[in-house]
Amino acid sequence: MSRIGVFVCHCGENISRTVDVERVAAQVGKLPGVAFATDYKYMCSDPGQNLLKKAIIEQKLSHVVVAACSPRMHERTFRKAVESAGINPFLCEMANIREHCSWVHENREEATVKAIEIVGMMVERVKKNRVLPTITVPVTKRSLVIGGGIAGIQAALDIADCGHEVVLVEREPSIGGHMAQLSETFPTLDCSQCIMTPKMVDVANHPKIKLYSYSEIELVEGYIGNFQVTIRKKARSVDEDKCTGCGLCMEKCPIKKIPSKFDCNLGMRTAIYVPFPQAVPNTPVIDRENCTKFKTGKCGLCQKVCGPGAVDYEQEDRLIVEPVGAIVVATGFDLYTINEKPKGSMIKGYGEFGHGKIPDVIDGMTFERLASASGPTGGKILRPSDGKEPKQIVFIQCIGSRAREKGISYCSKVCCMYTAKHTMLYHHKVHDGQAYVFFMDARTPGKSYDEFWRRSIEEEEAVYIRGMVSRLYQKGDKIVVMGSDIAVGVQVEIEADMVVLATAIQPQKGADTLAQKLGISYDKYNFYSEAHAKLRPVECATAGIYLAGACQGPKDIPDTVSQASAAAAKVMTLFAKDQLEREPIVARVREAGCVGCFYCKKVCPYGAVEEKEIRDRQGNLIRVVAYVNPGVCGGCGTCQATCPSKSVELDGYTDEQIVAMIEAL
């Protein structure tokens, strides 16, 4: 028989004003199983908690119900107090008679009756509560960082500097990401390469960082603290250990006219290449699709000239398994290719802007490469079509972003600022040129951002026209841009030499496939979802996986770096303990009843349900039942409501407990 103690709190006057607390305590005290009931002015205060502990010991209480505020407020407080008096914390429940009763009702009689019923309900529930042990799982103190852009680099360096090993996986042949492509960065106009490349070298030289470039995630298994990640190391055709990075192979390669992705197809590269001179690792990769040796079997020049003998045409993809305890996802963004409607996508294209058809209509990233000192033009702003300097340039903002009817409703966040930067860079390089910007709004929230934007207008003489462009067409060697200036209410026509489109930021291609491998959630645009928009912005709902950078939503560099460091801090918090403690609200399978239909496995959002084989002593398979891995289970209970044979139960929310509550009403 249970000996339940009920403690009714006055909460100063917050509860006792509308609820007759003495009557509640007296009434509840009569319920079967209740051994002790009292009321006190402030249960959560020190004397209140002492009263509780003393009563537990003196009255030999087995269960406790505290009728006070919301369990979201003080459940932890009282469970701790109960634990220190020798009772399992999960034998203590709270009855919410403040937020759900005294504060929302005025009639004292009604509120008192309701409070008695609420407490009665919790008394019936607590009778069915079971002792739950704290669950501990071991932690592998290594972490995986997916993506080697600025977000991944920052997170990897932070974690590695703390002394924990990091496995950094990058899909491209070099780390650096989009930031390595940028010319200068707002709002300080410091050169992106100058602040990025030292960090890339730090990664390469860090004893705690294991870098897998030109590699992809193949498979992720396991759970928080204990992931097993299979990495596909794609065949580079060059032995990284032997290569000295002399670059002779690239000099001798006869295939020299392959458009460089890094230079947004403005520059050319060879078939054996490093994406850019400062690449990390500085090991070339053979583009097998374009290499003569792979196409026809002839050539082999790079192998002949390679002194250390690093070129290896026979190399194959390798699969490597790495055990890690935490994962930081930092896969970054891609720019919206607007010229056509992607197949099967909800997004409509922007064919009307002639991107991809008119050579001098380029996107923002291409402009970055034109303006970059290490770019294909050596930092001169030149038209891609004829190499002339454009004297009239038009920037159009919000291409793709903030257009619900075209499929993307969000703001890409960085375009207002980078367009302002572009007008400045343009003005610095083409002194007699004129920049025009078509914009909807200028969004400049950030330290020194608005000042920067104003400078582009006031000092760098950019002309901002509020309104959108309706049409673009080629006329001779000019591009006619037709738009409206809604501030003045007139139609505008500009004969431009070049047009730059601020296209929307989208998640990397394949972001959804990766999310499915990781078991994390993503929104309809494929941006990864954080666990809580405000209070858990870097954690995934899946335990042990953290987010950094633009894969979670459009972000500029300062925000990305902050989030990456935050994610690293979360990883370090996890690694601070050898054993991981977690709330024991997890599902458990009653194997005797389980028929092995595995509906639970289908509905489990965490992939926590496994198939367990039951064998007799000869080792013959008798049947297969479900098993819930307590380290992975999130505790939602969807499996329990789904189970047709009622063989899985969520500890803390069992059918018995719920039915007892309903029957108490």
Added chain:
Amino acid sequence: MHSEKQKHSFEPKIIAFVCTWCTYAGADLAGTSRMQYPSNVRVLKFPCTGRIDPVFILKAFQQGADGVLVSGCHPGDCHYIAGNFHARRRFAAFRKLLEFVGVDLNRLQFSWVSAAEGGKWVEVVTDLTEKVRAMGPMAEFKQLALEEQWSGTIGTPELKEAYNAI
């Protein structure tokens, strides 16, 4: 606001099954914002709407509930990734079943109330209470429960009296 409260002849019993992350927090917010709503509702907390077995709704009606509210996070906001989607599907099918059995579906309401929607919680609870009040007590399931008891023990005084009269 403080006008004389209207006396009703019938006070319905409303049971709310809510998820802990969104609607329970929303109801807490209604409390901290000192909003007022009828005292007829009793809240049962679940980790997720996905945990709510339709049997609980039947049980609630059987135990004398006149109206049942099920509420959780908005689609896409589930703390447990997808529990509310499972709940939505489950209850879409369950409503059909209830309708087939002959339960007035106005007694059973599903709404999404987020942790930030204290006002919506008040609205939903008030609306349901008034709607069910106008419909009167829900007797069908209670009678079923009584019939069940008849085959077993004699539970209520009315039945005892009837038994003694034989």
